[in-house]
Amino acid sequence: MQEKVYPRIHEKVITETLANGLKIVIVPKPGFTKAYAQLSVHYGSIDAAFDAGKGIVVPPKGVAHFLEHKVFEQPDGGNALTTFAQTGASPNAFTSKNMTAYHFSCTENFERNLEILLDFVSSPHFTEENVSKEQGIIGQEIGMVNDKPDFKVYENLMANLFKVHPARDSIIGTVESIGNIDRNVLYDCYRTFYIPSNMLLTVVGDVDAKKIIETAEAMLDKKYTTPPKRDYGVEPCDVACAEICQTMECNLPIFALGFKKLAETSGDEGAANRACASMACELLFGEGSAFYSELYGKGIINQEFGAEAIFYPGCIAIVLSGESRNPELVKEAVLKVSHNIDDEYFERIKRAIYGMKIRRSDRFASLCRSIAEAEFANFDYFDTFNIFEKITKRDIMKFVESFPWEKSMTMSKVLPKNEEV
Amino acid sequence: MQNVYREILPGVRLRVISTDKFKTSCFSASFMLPLTFESATMNALIPSVLKRGTKRYPDMTRLTSALDSLYGARVEPLVRKYGNVQASGVVCDLINSKCVTDGEKMLEETLHLALEVLLDPVISGDAFIKEYVESEKENLVDYLNGAINEKLSYAYGKSVEALFEGTGFGVNEDGDVTKISEVTHKSLYEHYKKVYLHAPLEIFFCGDASFEEIEACIKPALLNLPREYDNFIVLDKPAEPKENEICTQFDVLQANLLIGLYTPCRAGSTNQPAVQVLTTILGGGTASKLFTHVREEKSLCYYVGAKYDKYLQTIFMYSGVDPQKVEEARGEMLKQLIDCQEGKITDEELQNAKRYIIDGFKTNGDSAVGLEAYWLSESVMGLSREVDFRIARIMAVDIEAVVDAANSLKNCMTYVLTGKETPYARKGLPQNS
Structure with missing residues (x-):
């Protein structure tokens, strides 16, 4: 023990x-x-x-x-x-x-x-x-x-x-x-x-x-x-289809915009890659980002918007989802988003992420799930507090710059029944 | 865990639960308002507009930056319904100072910021910022229209609306789409000023600080409140609804069935625990009659259960079923109720239900947010009973009391949301879309 x-x-x-x-x-x-x-x-x-x-x-x-x-x-x-x-x-x-x-x-x-x-x-x-x-x-x-x-x-x-x-x-x-x-x-x-x-x-x-x-x-x-x-097969860098759309009983168009990168997600290297991806997601698309406030302010996204990094063996996916009258404008904004991150903003988001992780430790179910996710990917969940602490702005810039945004992009839309596909 | 509740200023009540158990603290401040069709939409809109900016941080970017600096504390709009009472305000969760090295002033700064959002919004002249109001109006329209995305909650909302039509109990706490267009940045600010002036304010904190510390911390922000306040609202009794049967058709693969049962038992009354135990025997968790018989034995649905809204004095049995089997599922669900009415309840079922409820009460005490919800609910009922009292009342319920509760129910709603051209849809029931 x-x-x-x-x-x-x-x-x-x-x-x-x-x-x-x-x-x-x-x-x-x-x-x-x-x-x-x-x-x-x-x-x-x-x-x-x-x-x-x-x-x-x-x-x-x-x-x-x-x-x-x-x-x-x-x-x-x-x-x-x-x-x-x-x-x-x-x-x-x-x-x-x-x-x-x-x-x-x-x-x-x-x-x-x-x-x-x-x-x-x-x-x-x-x-x-x-x-x-x-x-x-x-x-x-x-x-x-x-x-x-x-x-x-x-x-x-x-x-x-x-x-x-x-x-x-x-x-x-x-x-x-x-x-x-x-x-x-x-x-x-x-x-x-x-x-x-x-x-x-x-x-x-x-x-x-x-x-x-x-x-x-x-x-x-x-x-x-x-x-x-x-056996997960050998995933290529490109996507199966860049756009998929269907109609359903819903009020507003719903979208999910995904990007993927083939990367190590297991062990120490995987833990570091995961931390970088999660932090990059928060810095570029989180509630404190210029992207979020501009699109929210213009009414392009609403409070349903979310951005998250998801991890599978050998792959990182970044998924932005929500409701929008015009999901194409979200896509355009993502491709144009500035990758410049100033020092003060970087440190602020680091504090915010630390706070979010602390909050999770009072939620037992969420904590257990995070621990299991980490164990099955061969790293220690509690070490991730230190991993986040050590991430530099340079690490994030490197991750963001090397991420194949446009090449790996897929847009999925569900439109209300009365709208044309 | 110390629990102190006091009126700290005219019309302002503060409850502080002091504990160092959690790493996260919870703070909330809610204006307590009568829920009416006329005012609900504006009351629902206000917190979202307030979140757009304060005088000190007049836009979302600056406000979110300030919160991110406070270790990602969040101040979120929160609108809730308790029967015919609407609570409109903000809730904030923040991490405890002990988890950070530079946290001495963090609690104070976060609470000030949360109250600043509620009480010191950015304005332009004698109105809210037009752009913010228009954008939040659009968001609210989308949110309300988006109810159809979740079919069960849509069916639930429509049922409540129909059952208590024409009273506050039937009003959606998030307002009504038809009322949004008439709201302007000026009229909303006028309304906000009235709320600010008249509505009682309930403030809650659960975390690592004493009542005195929290009172000293927040009082300066409240001193400017011009309190010509109304009395604290206490929940009313909803009138017994007439019987309804509604069928809504959508292009769906699965039907949603909701059965509404009205109870004469008032929220907070001595026989309420029996209704709560009955609901759990019927459809609370996986040992319930509905789950065991309708899902497990008959394989009629993926989900089935019962929920009790004590403020509306209504139990709702609900399920997701194959559109071809709605009638069969309805019959089986009602059979479980009849069994309860006829006293076909085993001691094991009774004990299981009690354990389930008590476990829920105790678990609630392990979450700052859970405690907030519990104590605000007590305030609305004009009560202040500790969880142990509630547990003792549940323990005292016997089968006879449960059977009595079951026999006092009135079947008041059958709501079917189903696919087009399915058996139920063809019955020609009143349509609601």
């Missing part, structure tokens, strides 16, 4: 890696009633082709998400959600492009809840009947998200920004692809990815670290298994 103190941010972090490969990260929060635990599996929708020692396997799209739904069901016919209800915890799960995570928050019975979490994730129960039932529920979920213009605009963007990388595919799959998922597919993918060496347990709260480690050791498989190799 290792303990590391970060005096500047007033955090202490306890870590342990078990013999089976499971890494545990505990952030003690004395005085808090709530405790939050997340068991993250390094299996997201982008892990669509992999090799677990028997050659490359490509299952139907949407398996990671399908598993997230099914893992709650237990061999005795029960459901872990019901078990959690008996202990007063609030459980949930999510699947992202990079991971699947199961979590709960509670104010009582933390240890019992942790046991429930570790137990249900370790004991899958897939039958033809329950898989078929889930196809109906996920089919409804697909219908729901496909009615959301902000979801569609983002999905369309990703499908066109990337040519090869599986980040281009929807997390949830399609009605057709999930129709091809059966219990054997689920068991194969489960056995490949749901192994301790491919998981991370994160706990935040006023908890007993020793007991958590003991519980994890006792409840999970003792054997170490090598995680699978993933």
Whole structure:
């Protein structure tokens, strides 16, 4: 058990890696009633082709998400959600492009809840009947998200920004692809990815670290298994399509403007690249930027506007999204944005980013997710405070100048039904 | 955790929760106003216009720069609805001084800036800046029209509007599109001055400072308030709505179904905990009847649940369903209610629901923003009850009380938002688009 103190941010972090490969990260929060635990599996929708020692396997799209739904069901016919209800915890799960995570928050019975979490994730129960039932529920979920213009605009963007990388595919799959998922597919993918060496347990709260480690050791498989190799393909620098547009039931045109750069996003180099990309995004397009105030002032963007850097293995994407009567003007402004950053502005944004990161540490769910994102990309989340501190204006200028803005640009638009495509 | 609440100036109440538990503090200041169709739009517009600039920082760039220098503190417009009460103001989150090396004056400077946004806006003559008002009017129009992007919340908004039509309870806290065009930079400033002069102000702080420190810090900014204030508003009781059935058609893949159930139980009354437990048994979380039977057993929908608006005295059961299965889902959802009315509630369901609610209460206490919402709600109800009191009241609810609560409900709304040419749409129900 290792303990590391970060005096500047007033955090202490306890870590342990078990013999089976499971890494545990505990952030003690004395005085808090709530405790939050997340068991993250390094299996997201982008892990669509992999090799677990028997050659490359490509299952139907949407398996990671399908598993997230099914893992709650237990061999005795029960459901872990019901078990959690008996202990007063609030459980949930999510699947992202990079991971699947199961979590709960509670104010009582933390240890019992942790046991429930570790137990249900370790004991899958897939039958033809329950898989078929889930196809109906996920089919409804697909219908729901496909009615959301902000979801569609983002999905369309990703499908066109990337040519090869599986980040281009929807997390949830399609009605057709999930129709091809059966219990054997689920068991194969489960056995490949749901192994301790491919998981991370994160706990935040006023908890007993020793007991958590003991519980994890006792409840999970003792054997170490090598995680699978993933195949993300070779993404070219250019995009699949520079513009995609569809109409939906919405009020204003919705846009997502994406740019990508092939870059290391893992390890120390990846952590530095991520920090540069996030900071560049804030400096160029954040609320304090000249870009934002000019476009907001002219009514080209509104309060829905956001800019973020997103990271996948081997790729950085910068995505600007929002509503605009004329998304083309946003695009023009991005391509004309000044890359000159004055010293005072640079230091100010650095302070603001530090403040944003501190604020995240009071939000347990968000903190756990950030820790897992970092761990699966082989760096320490808490080191990123120092990485940000060390970034110079020169680093940012270099990043911004070398970013292939125009060459890698994709515009995705969703227009109201009455507007022409 | 010390909690002090006092009227510090005529018409100005301050609540301070002193704790060093969080790294982030929360500060809010809200004018408390009666929610009316006539004034709601202007009250909703004011905070967004105020955020455009103060006398000291007259544009967004300068104001945001000042906030970025304060470690990215944010002052955001915040408009909320509590039945027929509208709270219009600003909320600010800031990091604690202990997390920075140069933070001695950070708290003071941030709170001053937040109050400056609320009380000392940039003006031109006797009006707001025209450009700012016109731009925020357009943003508000877009925001209100954008409600159709989220189908469930759209259905919810339309249901509330129809149920409580003609009263403040039915008014959208963000205003109405038809009222925006008549607002000018002059009329809005006139209205702002009236609010400034008359509306009671609720101020909240949760963080690492005492009541006295916060009072001393903010009082200078408040001394200029010309207080001819109205009395603090206390929530009214909404009249029992008549029965409604509405179908809206859009080009959608999934239908949204909402069932409204009116309860005679007033917000804050002694039998309110039973209604809260009933709502949770019905549709709170994954152990609820709706989730277990309608989603898990019948696979009828991806999401299904129930929410209780205590101020509107209404429970809403909601779901997203296949347009072909709306009737079936409706029947199954109502069956869960009938089961509650007939006392088909197990002790396990009751205990699970209580745990779920209590966990929510306790979790709330672990967030400065959660505490802000809790205590402002208490103020609106004219109450000041600690969470432990509420927990004890939930614990005391028995099955009989839940059954009574279920039998006192009146089914007052069926709202279906569905695709064109789907079975429900063809029934020829009243259209609302």
